[in-house]
Amino acid sequence: MATTVDDTRRHGNLHRHADSESGTCVELGAARPLKLDCGVELGPFRMAYRTYGDLNRDRSNAILVCHALTGDQHPADPPHTSRRGWWELMIGSGKPLDTDRYFIICANVLGGCLGSEGPREINPETGEPWGLDFPVITISDMVRAQAMLLDHLGIDQLFCVIGGSMGAMQVLQFASSYPERTFAAVPIAGAARHSAQNIAFHEVGRQAIMADPDWCGGDYLRQDRVPRRGLAVARMAAHVTYLSEAALHRKFGRRLQDRPSVTYGFDADFQVESYLRHQGSTFVDRFDANSYLYITRAMDYFDLAAEHDGVLARAFADTPVRFCVISFTSDWLFPTSESRAVVHALNAVAADVSFVEIESDKGHDAFLLDEPEFFAVLRGFLRGCAEHRGLPS
Amino acid sequence: MSPFDATMIRRSPIRADLQLIADMVEPGSRVLDVGCGDGQLLDVLMHDREAVGRGIELSQAGVNACVSHGLSVVQGDADTDLKDYPSHAFDYVILSQTLQATRSPKVVLQHMVRIGRRAVVSFPNFGHWRVRLALLTQGRMPSSKALPDWWFETANIHLCTIRDFLLLCADLGITVERALALDNSGQDKRIASPRLANLLGEHGLFVLSKERGGAG
Structure with a gap:
C-alpha cells in the first residue's frame, strides 16, 4: 500500500484516485485544512472510502457507516481476500442496510492504515512515512474528516449515521457536532466516553x-x-x-x-x-x-460530555436527530449502563430516542454477528425513519 | 421468544380503554406513553392522531416489538426514568393500567404532571362493589376480571380506589380535568358522581393537569 501512496504522490494525481485496495481515495482539506483538536492543521489529507448502492436524486438516502478500532472501509465485499467483510451480514441487497434502497458510505478513519491519512502514509513534507510525527487525532477529528468527505460527495444530510464500538462514538460525535446533517443516528455497543477500564x-x-x-x-x-x-x-x-x-x-x-x-x-x-x-x-x-x-x-480521549461542561445532555440540546441506541447483555467492554447513560441524556432533552438491549452471550463482538433480534429492531427503526423522511419504500 | 406477534400491532382494533385515551388526545400532540407495552396506543396515536409519540416500556420483549415497528420506545422504568425528562416536554403523558404497579405512585404522578401539559392515568378500581363484597363475604384478597392475579403473584403493589386517587390528586394540587368510570371492556359507564363511580366503575380513567408554578 505504501507503494500505491508513493505512486499517487509522485504522479500528483490525488483527486479521486481509484485503488481497489483502499476503495476510492480522495484528497481533502487542500483549500481549508482540517483543524485538529491537538492544534495542528492537517491538509491536504487523504480519505479512503467505499460506497455501495446508489445515491437517489434528492441525495436523501445516504447512510454513513463508521467502523470500529480495527475495522476498515470494506464492511462488505472486501477486495482481494477470502475474508468476509466485517458487516457482511448487515450490508447488501435485502439486508438491514439495504443497498437496493440506501447509498452506503464507509470511510477508513483518519489515523487508520488502509489508505486514509495516518502514521503509515507518507508525510508530504518529508517524503517519509509519518510515524510518530503524525499528529494525535481524536474521535471529533475523525468525524470532521467524515463531514468533509460528505461535502466532497455533495451530501448535505445523511439519512442515517451508524456504527458499533468506536463507530458508535463517531455516531454520537457526529450527531452532536452536526445535528442538521443526519436524520437518524444508531450508536451500537458504544459509550459517550471511554471508561477507566x-x-x-x-x-x-x-x-x-x-x-x-x-x-x-x-x-x-x-x-x-x-x-x-x-x-x-x-x-x-x-x-x-x-x-x-x-x-x-x-x-x-x-x-x-x-x-x-x-x-x-x-x-x-x-x-x-x-x-x-x-x-x-x-x-x-x-x-x-x-x-x-x-x-x-483517540478512543481514550473520547468524552462527549467534557466539551459540554460535563453535562452529556447538552451535547444533544434541541437535537432533531432520531436515535436508536442498541446494546448487548453480555458486552462488558461497552456495557448496557453506558448506552443507558446516553439514553438518559437524550431523554433529558426530550429527544426522539429508541433504546434496545439485545439478549446475547457473545460479548462486545455481538454487534458484528448474526443476532436476528438486533437485525429486526434495526430494520424496524430504519423503516420507521424512512417513512418519516419520505423515502420511497 | 417474544410474546408479541410482529403482525399484531398495526391496523387491528385496540383495547377500548386505549381507544378512549387516543380519542382524548388532540391531533398533532407530543405524547409520552409510559408503560407502552407492545405499542398499540402509540401506533394509533402516531398514525390516526398524527401525534409525535414516544414510549417507555419495562419489558424488553415489548420494547423490541415497538422499535421493530418503527416506534420510538426506550427500555426503562417509570419509577426511575421519568426524572430525566425535562418539564413541559410533552402535551400528554399517559400511564395506562400501570400506576398500581409502580413503587412510588405519588412520585410518578408528580413527574407526569411536570413533564406533560396533561397527564392521562387509568387503573383498576379497588373500590368497586364486587371487590368490596368479596373482601367482606370471603375475607380474602379479591380476584376479579380487573384484578385476575392472586395476591402473591400480582404485579399490583399499590392498589387504590377511585376515591383514594382523587384524594391524592387533591393533596398534590393536581387538577382533575376529566374523570371517567369504565367497565371491564373499557367502555365509559357515564357516571357523573365520584361516589357512584367509586362503587360502580371497574376502572378509573383521569385527565390531570397542574398549574405551572413560577419555577416551571
Whole structure:
C-alpha cells in the first residue's frame, strides 16, 4: 500500500484516485485544512472510502457507516481476500442496510492504515512515512474528516449515521457536532466516553507494542522492521475483551489443542491459547502498529460530555436527530449502563430516542454477528425513519 | 421468544380503554406513553392522531416489538426514568393500567404532571362493589376480571380506589380535568358522581393537569 501512496504522490494525481485496495481515495482539506483538536492543521489529507448502492436524486438516502478500532472501509465485499467483510451480514441487497434502497458510505478513519491519512502514509513534507510525527487525532477529528468527505460527495444530510464500538462514538460525535446533517443516528455497543477500564486495556496494548524492540521508537517503517510480537500481544489482550466468558467457554472450554494431555511446558496446550495466537498473528498482517496506538488514543480521549461542561445532555440540546441506541447483555467492554447513560441524556432533552438491549452471550463482538433480534429492531427503526423522511419504500 | 406477534400491532382494533385515551388526545400532540407495552396506543396515536409519540416500556420483549415497528420506545422504568425528562416536554403523558404497579405512585404522578401539559392515568378500581363484597363475604384478597392475579403473584403493589386517587390528586394540587368510570371492556359507564363511580366503575380513567408554578 505504501507503494500505491508513493505512486499517487509522485504522479500528483490525488483527486479521486481509484485503488481497489483502499476503495476510492480522495484528497481533502487542500483549500481549508482540517483543524485538529491537538492544534495542528492537517491538509491536504487523504480519505479512503467505499460506497455501495446508489445515491437517489434528492441525495436523501445516504447512510454513513463508521467502523470500529480495527475495522476498515470494506464492511462488505472486501477486495482481494477470502475474508468476509466485517458487516457482511448487515450490508447488501435485502439486508438491514439495504443497498437496493440506501447509498452506503464507509470511510477508513483518519489515523487508520488502509489508505486514509495516518502514521503509515507518507508525510508530504518529508517524503517519509509519518510515524510518530503524525499528529494525535481524536474521535471529533475523525468525524470532521467524515463531514468533509460528505461535502466532497455533495451530501448535505445523511439519512442515517451508524456504527458499533468506536463507530458508535463517531455516531454520537457526529450527531452532536452536526445535528442538521443526519436524520437518524444508531450508536451500537458504544459509550459517550471511554471508561477507566477500557483506557487500562488500551494502555496494556500500547505498552506491548512499545516494548517490542522492532517498534524502534515508532520508526520501524523506515528501518524496515515490524513490531509483530508487540502488536500481536496487543491484539490478543484486546480480543479477550471483545468476547464473554460464556462465549469463550462454549467455544473452547478447557479443551486441549491437538494433544491428549498437557505438555508441562509453555506451548499452546489449550485451544483458547492457540486461537488467541492465531488472532494475534493474522492481525499483524493487516494492521499497522502505530495506527493502533493513534486510534486507541483517540478512543481514550473520547468524552462527549467534557466539551459540554460535563453535562452529556447538552451535547444533544434541541437535537432533531432520531436515535436508536442498541446494546448487548453480555458486552462488558461497552456495557448496557453506558448506552443507558446516553439514553438518559437524550431523554433529558426530550429527544426522539429508541433504546434496545439485545439478549446475547457473545460479548462486545455481538454487534458484528448474526443476532436476528438486533437485525429486526434495526430494520424496524430504519423503516420507521424512512417513512418519516419520505423515502420511497 | 417474544410474546408479541410482529403482525399484531398495526391496523387491528385496540383495547377500548386505549381507544378512549387516543380519542382524548388532540391531533398533532407530543405524547409520552409510559408503560407502552407492545405499542398499540402509540401506533394509533402516531398514525390516526398524527401525534409525535414516544414510549417507555419495562419489558424488553415489548420494547423490541415497538422499535421493530418503527416506534420510538426506550427500555426503562417509570419509577426511575421519568426524572430525566425535562418539564413541559410533552402535551400528554399517559400511564395506562400501570400506576398500581409502580413503587412510588405519588412520585410518578408528580413527574407526569411536570413533564406533560396533561397527564392521562387509568387503573383498576379497588373500590368497586364486587371487590368490596368479596373482601367482606370471603375475607380474602379479591380476584376479579380487573384484578385476575392472586395476591402473591400480582404485579399490583399499590392498589387504590377511585376515591383514594382523587384524594391524592387533591393533596398534590393536581387538577382533575376529566374523570371517567369504565367497565371491564373499557367502555365509559357515564357516571357523573365520584361516589357512584367509586362503587360502580371497574376502572378509573383521569385527565390531570397542574398549574405551572413560577419555577416551571
